[in-house]
Structures are given as C-alpha cells and as structure tokens.
Amino acid sequence: MSIFQAIILGVVQGIAEFLPISSSGHLAVAQQLFGLEEVPLLFDVMLHLATLAAVVLYFRKKIARLFVILFRWIFTRGEVSPSLQTHAFSATPSPKGQSPLKSPETDLLCGTDELGRKTILAVIFATLVTGAIGVFTSKVIPDMPIKVTCAGFIVTAGLLVFSSIWAKRQETENGKLKTENEQGISIRQSLFIGFMQGIGTLPGISRSGSTIAGAQLAGVNRAAAGEFSFIVSIPAILGAFVLEAKDLGEVGSQIGLLPVLCGCLAAFAWGYLSLSLLMKLIRRGKLEWFACYLVPLGILGLIFF
Structure with a gap:
C-alpha cells in the first residue's frame, strides 16, 4: 500500500465514520477499487482508533464529566458535598433556585449526577449487547461478498x-424534544441501542447511523441520541482493537509504518470535521438526507460489483 492510498483510505474513514454512510463499507469499496484485497483487518481498526481520538477531543468535556460522576459514585457512594456539586462542572455559580448541576437546558447525558449515572450504566449495557453481536459478525464478515456491503448501504438509508x-x-405528539429521555437513558433503551450498534458491525450498515436510529426509535431525543451514539462507540472501537491487536506486526510488515501513520492522521483530521458537521445536522433533524446518497450508491454497487 502506498502512502497516497493510505491517506485516501484515511480520508474516507474520517468522513464516513461519523456521517451515517458506513465507514467500513466505504473502506471495503475503496480497497476494492485500489485492488487492495489483502489489507489486514487491524489496519481498518487503527483508522477507527484515529477517528476515536476525534470523538474524545470533540466530547472531552462530557467525557470528563462522566468520569467525575463515576469516581464520585464509586468513592462517595453517591453522596455529593455542596462544594463538589457547585463547582464540579462549571466555574460559574448556578442561578438561584436552580439545581447546581443543571443548566437552563439540562444536558440529558451528564447534566446531573443522576443522569450521568444512568448514562454510564447505559454505555455498559449497550456495549455488552454490541460485543455479543460483534463476536458473531466478526466471524462471518470476512466471507461476505462486496454486494452484501452495497445492499447494506440501502438498509442504512431505510433506517x-x-x-x-x-x-x-413523536416530537409532534409530545412537544419538541419532550421524550422519555428527559429522565435519562434507561436500561431498556440502552439494550436496544446496543443491539442496533451491533447491527452496525455488518458490512455496509453505518454504526453511527444504526445507533442514532436506534436511540431515536427508543425515545431518545435527537441531540442526546447523536451524543450518546459517539460516546458509546468508544468502548466498542477499543474492544475491536484489542481483539485484532494480535495482528499488529502483520500490519507493519504488509503495509509499513509510514502509510499507517499518514492514514491515521488523515482519518483523525477529517473525522473531527465530519463529526462537527454531523452534530449540526442531527440537531436539525436532517439525517434522512443521507439516504439520497446511500440508495444510488448501493444500487450502483449491486450493478457493477
């Protein structure tokens, strides 16, 4: 693999990882076009790790809040001192009569300790379900033809x-953003989201698209659905890397260190940009626009591959 090919694959990964168009599917198509049929799976996982770094950077404040809540939960058994409650998440005092950990628009993932604890549990349960499905799909994915990936694009569009x-x-019936998620993400919702994220491990089906779709179908509002989708991707991507880490030497020998590094840098930079764009589109409720791209792409792939 040349440095140019690695950069192109990194750009494809960075753009497609967060936009709901299936990064793994686009990587498979790009590798097919380049004639790269023997690329180690770990190379794809390393590109995913690069985009994971973009997730951590983009959501660094929310992730930090969740860790504060987790440590507080473990070491204080949920007992929060007034000083911690006031200053843990904000340097400015809370308005009179308002909960110290709530802003005028409460962060539904970590705006309070209770919401944060529910989010942590939701991540754990969703990850367990995704992992169980991923163990199965990892065994069947290598044997799937490229036409299955193209069909997956169409399935993603439908979702x-x-x-x-x-x-x-639901918003029309209940009022804007008035959903069950105002009480945090429940265990039932997290199990369904984990299942949908597991479906996203199949070729051509977008992980972000299926996870966001699952969260919305479970009653999570658009903004929280998008944020949770990317936060819950962190343990999923790390788990995939651990499973494939045994092939790390193979990646270095078959591809080379410099192409891998260039591909990862490209994936990180373009991943951050696409994540910023997608969060704006999620809040505006425009995700279905991507179906206009995925359906023709899937049909063309079914015809020409």
Missing part, C-alpha cells in the same frame, strides 16, 4: 428515513 420520521412524529 435513517424510518427513524427520522418516527422521531419527528
């Missing part, structure tokens, strides 16, 4: 359209 229609209908 995006259906979940967007569902979410907008």
